[in-house]
Every structure is written in C-alpha cells, then in structure tokens.
Amino acid sequence: MATLKCPKCRRPLELTGLAPGDEITCPCGNVTSVPARSRMRWPFIALGLLACPCVGVVAAGTMRNFVRFGQRARAAECKSNLKAWYTTQKLHFRDTGTYEPVFAKVGFTPERINRYAYFVGQGPMEVRDEERSAVPDGAVSVGVDTFWFKELRPIDLEALPPQVKARLGVSGTCPACDITLACAGNTDNDEALDVWVISTGPLDLQDVDGQAAEPGVPLHVVED
Secondary structure, X not given: OOEEEOOOOOOEEEOOOOOOOOEEXXXXXXXXXXXXXXXXXXXXXXXHHHHHHHHHHHHXXXXXXXXXXXXXXXXXXXXXXXXXXXXXXXXXXXXXXXXXXXXXXXOOOOOOOXXXXXXXXXXXXEOOOOOOOOOOOOOOEEOOOOOOOOOOOOOOHHHOOHHHHOOOEEEEEOOEEEEEEEEEEOOOOOOOOEEEEEEOOOOOOEOOOOOEOOOOOOEEEEOO
C-alpha cells in the first residue's frame, strides 16, 4: 500500500487510487499534493548495468598487462646474460682471433636462480637441480635452476626450434667466423618456450615482429 506522510503532522496518508498531482487532505486539515514518482533512480540503475561489463573489461585488460609485465621482467634475465656473453666473446676474439663456445673459458657464468637455460651448441650441460651443482668440463650450456624453481621443467637443446639449433655455436673459419648463443625459458608454465638468440654476426632470422637480426642485439625468436 502506497502512503505519504503529512508534511505538517507526519500522519501517514493513503495514496491508493490517486495520481501524481492529486490533492489529499489530512485529518489535521493540511492539504498536500501527491508527488510525482521519482525517475532519477533509473538512470543510475542503467548506468550501473552498463558500467559492470566495462569494469570486467578493464579488469581483464589489467590482468593481461600484469602478466605481460611479469613475462618482460623475467625475460630481462635472458637479455642481460646474452649481452654479457656477447661482450666476453668480443673480448676473447680481440685477444685470440677466435670465438670460444665453452662458457668457462670466456668467464661466462650466469648467476643461479635463473629461469632461462643457455645454449651455444651440442655438448655438456651444467644441470642446476641441486643446491651446489657441479660444472662439467667443456660445458656449453646451462640448465634452468630447477632446484630454486621447482615448478619449472628442465629445458634441453632438443626443445629449441630447429631454426635456432641450426645456427648455434661457431660458424665459419676463424678469424672469419661468428658465434651464436640462445636462451630459452618457460615464462607462464605452458607448453611453449620463450626463445632469444644473440650472435656476433648477421643471422638470417627474424624476431616475433618480423625485424631482422643484428649482430650483438638480442633477438626475440619465439614469444611464450
């Protein structure tokens, strides 16, 4: 039952059968008009219904950007180590006229707690599945630190794309030679790998955006 309180005595007045604008007399003698029904709440309700999907879209976009930011942050490890390896190779070449695939011989030792594995070709790998893993003689690859990141799976040379494997290591006859390194990691725990390469010379490879490889610049070959 619709009612209206008398503005004078606050007595409830029944509005049944009355339309907006009709007058109603209170027993106290006060005459008042039936107010028009409020329409203001409907725009707010409609706005709320429209805003809800927008909030969902914004939240989804924010989550995607957060995931991408995390992936870029993890890839910074890979790019930093590729550049460090490139620098050691150029210094070694300046002194010897050759490039050296064995990591220890050029002083390349990626720090532990690494999400990416590093490969310069076929040969011994430093497997990081224990707190203090031994480094085999002649190691030309370093595995993911699965001791620290127990949720990550090991990555071996065979997991790399064929076009990357084919270009690793020393190519040509030194001093007219070049050397190529790759790193690979799983940044979001799916089946795909994130793969980067760097070389002292030109490579007939393109990055994920179709850009050609340049010597000394990390190239993003496969995006996870």
